[in-house]
Amino acid sequence: xxxxxxxxxxxxxxxxxxxxxxxxxxxxxxxxxxxxxxxxxxxxxxxxxxxxxxxxxxxxxxxxxxxxxxxxxxxxxxxxxxxxxxxxxxxxxxxxxxxxxxxxxxxxxxxxxxxxxxxxxxxxxxxxxxxxxxxxxxxxxxxxxxxxxxxxxxxxxxxxxxxxxxxxxxxxxxxxxxxxxxxxxxxxxxxxxxxxxxxxxxxxxxxxxxxxxxxxxxxxxxxxxxxxxxxxxxxxxxxxxxxxxxxxxxxxxxxxxxxxxxxxxxxxxxxxxxxxxxxxxxxxxxxxxxxxxxxxxxxxxxxxxxxxxxxxxxxxxxxxxxxxxxxxxxxxxxxxxxxxxxxxxxxxxxxxxxxxxxxxxxxxxxxxxxxxxxxxxxxxxxxxxxxxxxxxxxxxxxxxxxxxxxxxxxxxxxxxxxxxxxxxxxxxxxxxxxxxxxxxxxxxxxxxxxxxxxxxxxxxxxxxxxxxxxxxxxxxxxxxxxxxxxxxxxxxxxxxxxxxxxxxxxxxxxxxxxxxxxxxxxxxxxxxxxxxxxxxxxxxxxxxx
Numbered sequence: 001x002x003x004x005x006x007x008x009x010x011x012x013x014x015x016x017x018x019x020x021x022x023x024x025x026x027x028x029x030x031x032x033x034x035x036x037x038x039x040x041x042x043x044x045x046x047x048x049x050x051x052x053x054x055x056x057x058x059x060x061x062x063x064x065x066x067x068x069x070x071x072x073x074x075x076x077x078x079x080x081x082x083x084x085x086x087x088x089x090x091x092x093x094x095x096x097x098x099x100x101x102x103x104x105x106x107x108x109x110x111x112x113x114x115x116x117x118x119x120x121x122x123x124x125x126x127x128x129x130x131x132x133x134x135x136x137x138x139x140x141x142x143x144x145x146x147x148x149x150x151x152x153x154x155x156x157x158x159x160x161x162x163x164x165x166x167x168x169x170x171x172x173x174x175x176x177x178x179x180x181x182x183x184x185x186x187x188x189x190x191x192x193x194x195x196x197x198x199x200x201x202x203x204x205x206x207x208x209x210x211x212x213x214x215x216x217x218x219x220x221x222x223x224x225x226x227x228x229x230x231x232x233x234x235x236x237x238x239x240x241x242x243x244x245x246x247x248x249x250x251x252x253x254x255x256x257x258x259x260x261x262x263x264x265x266x267x268x269x270x271x272x273x274x275x276x277x278x279x280x281x282x283x284x285x286x287x288x289x290x291x292x293x294x295x296x297x298x299x300x301x302x303x304x305x306x307x308x309x310x311x312x313x314x315x316x317x318x319x320x321x322x323x324x325x326x327x328x329x330x331x332x333x334x335x336x337x338x339x340x341x342x343x344x345x346x347x348x349x350x351x352x353x354x355x356x357x358x359x360x361x362x363x364x365x366x367x368x369x370x371x372x373x374x375x376x377x378x379x380x381x382x383x384x385x386x387x388x389x390x391x392x393x394x395x396x397x398x399x400x401x402x403x404x405x406x407x408x409x410x411x412x413x414x415x416x417x418x419x420x421x422x423x424x425x426x427x428x429x430x431x432x433x434x435x436x437x438x439x440x441x442x443x444x445x446x447x448x449x450x451x452x453x454x455x456x457x458x459x460x461x462x463x464x465x466x467x468x469x470x471x472x473x474x475x476x477x478x479x480x481x482x483x484x485x486x487x488x489x490x491x492x493x494x495x496x497x498x499x500x501x502x503x504x505x506x507x508x509x510x511x512x513x514x515x516x517x518x519x520x521x522x523x524x525x526x527x528x529x530x531x532x533x534x535x536x537x538x539x540x541x542x543x544x545x
Contacts, residue, residue: 077468267296
């Protein structure tokens with residue numbers, strides 16, 4: 001039996017070999033397929049985790065932007081309120097009213113004059129207007145000065161103005177102050193978004209480089225690259241550099257708002273100057289007037305919103321010549337010129353100012369000038385210089401102007417269609433009207449409702465404080481609702497994500513490859529303006545997964 005079994009095995013050994021081979025190949029193929037499936041599943045899981053981390057970082061960065069804006073805005077509001085003391089003008093008007101009533105009372109007691117109904121009605125009307133200012137406005141602590149002081153100097157007599165002049169000053173100052181605060185809030189929001197998203201992007205890239213260069217045998221993960229100095233120089237992951245970069249918002253808070261105020265005041269005088277405070281204004285007319293002021297400040301066309309028109313006259317070979325120039329629209333308000341950058345760092349406390357004793361301790365010969373330190377702007381290879389240049393490019397881009405226009409539309413709409421509509425015109429808030437009722441019953445009262453300009457000025461004066469230091473700040477909340485702002489931040493946060501390694505490994509250095517560097521700026525802007533919405537949606541989809 002054993003012999004027959006051996007013969008059977010010998011006759012079928014080829015079949016056994018083939019079967020064993022088939023089983024072996026099938027096992028190996030199955031293991032290969034299972035390993036590929038596990039690898040794909042792991043890669044998908046890692047991609048999902050990476051997208052979730054990126055989304056959380058991005059959302060946290062946007063929350064930091066909102067908190068930063070709310071922390072910096074009171075500084076600018078303090079300066080603007082001091083420069084445009086509406087409450088002090090109101091006090092002067094109240095004082096004139098009290099003096100006029102005192103003289104009228106004394107005259108009536110003497111019996112020398114019988115008051116007519118006309119002046120009495122005018123006085124009552126002025127009293128109601130001033131009462132609305134007193135009840136709805138706020139008196140800032142920096143504006144509480146003695147009645148006989150001028151510019152906060154005790155004993156100095158302010159120039160005497162007539163009631164008409166005071167009302168005109170009140171009209172121009174109150175509108176200019178509120179509009180300047182709206183422009184400052186919008187500009188500060190965009191500047192902060194640009195700054196923090198640039199830093200957030202660079203910090204994220206630095207952590208990615210650190211994780212990629214980490215040894216796979218080491219189970220720990222380091223989110224900061226403390227060994228590779230080249231990566232920090234490339235991506236700007238330096239605490240001091242980030243602090244200096246963020247301090248450049250000092251320019252808007254202390255210098256830029258002055259230029260904004262001057263430009264807004266010019267437009268307000270041209271549009272609201274001829275109006276009488278006792279004049280009745282329809283809501284539609286008020287919206288048209290505000291839009292006209294915005295056209296004078298921002299420009300009526302996209303080209304005017306981006307560029308500031310100017311001219312210069314020079315004489316060449318005894319022949320006068322007149323040249324038209326264009327300058328950047330918003331950049332001078334947000335960032336200082338290169339020769340003023342060191343001043344900003346010094347005023348913000350980032351650079352120490354040399355004391356007079358230190359500068360005088362080392363005498364120099366009269367014939368040789370004292371050595372001067374090179375200007376800050378000469379360090380063009382530093383990460384800080386690259387951050388400032390990239391911020392300037394973003395501010396000069398047409399997308400920045402488009403987003404700023406949307407933010408201003410939102411803030412001015414909240415002021416006119418919500419606050420002034422409900423408080424001055426006593427109309428219902430559009431947001432509180434149900435959609436069905438809004439369709440069935442047309443809002444005819446909004447076109448017919450009238451309010452005196454003095455009452456509108458009282459609401460505007462009150463809203464100036466709500467814009468600058470309101471808690472909660474409804475205007476900042478309205479800005480947060482602009483989806484294009486978050487999409488603009490996503491564009492900044494996701495740029496420069498394509499990079500290639502120099503040398504054999506990651507640790508040998510990284511080079512950023514950006515489409516912004518490959519495409520000329522002018523050609524890129526034309527394409528971006530034409531398909532800005534598509535770019536926003538595409539990039540936002542990549543960010544949020």
